[in-house]
Amino acid sequence: MKNIISMLLIISLFASGCACQPSATENPPIVNQEYADKLAAKYSPLIYLKGEGTAIENYNPAPVEIMVDQAFMRDIKDPSFNEKATLPGLLQWSGSIYYLDILGLVPAAQSAEEYQSNYEKIKGLYQNTIYVRV
Secondary structure, three states: OHHHHHHHHHHHHHHHHHHHOOOOOOOOOOOOHHHHHHHHHHHOOOOOOOOOOOOOOOOOOOOOHHHHOOEEEEEOOOOOOEEEOOHHHHHHOOOOOEEEEEOOOOOOOOOHHHHHHHHHHHHHHOOOOOOOOO
16 A cells, blocks of 8 residues: 555656646747847857967857858769758758868869868858847
8 A cells, every 4th residue: 555655646746747847849938139148148148260370360259041042952872863952951961971162163173272262262251240139
């Protein structure tokens, strides 16, 4: 009898504890945008882009679109698969067999200077971007 009562007590405690936890399907709390901006500004790290000594940073913080807009989705297993990359498409084609291919850039055949040159051509189309999550 004691075992049954103990089991019922444990089950009821477990069930009540689980009921207090937010479920994965619940929406996160709504945060006022002004408050979120203040939190992001307060806790965001300082970023220095000049480098040490004579080193200069070649790339600025950029939005993900700077890569996605220039790329096509490819499939390692199916070389004929070729779809223009989009942000929603990244979710659709998220398996490990897919990769972004930026036309005209071949890592094995191009130098860092060529990558820098391509970046310089397109970076003016985008604003410097840093992402935060509140």
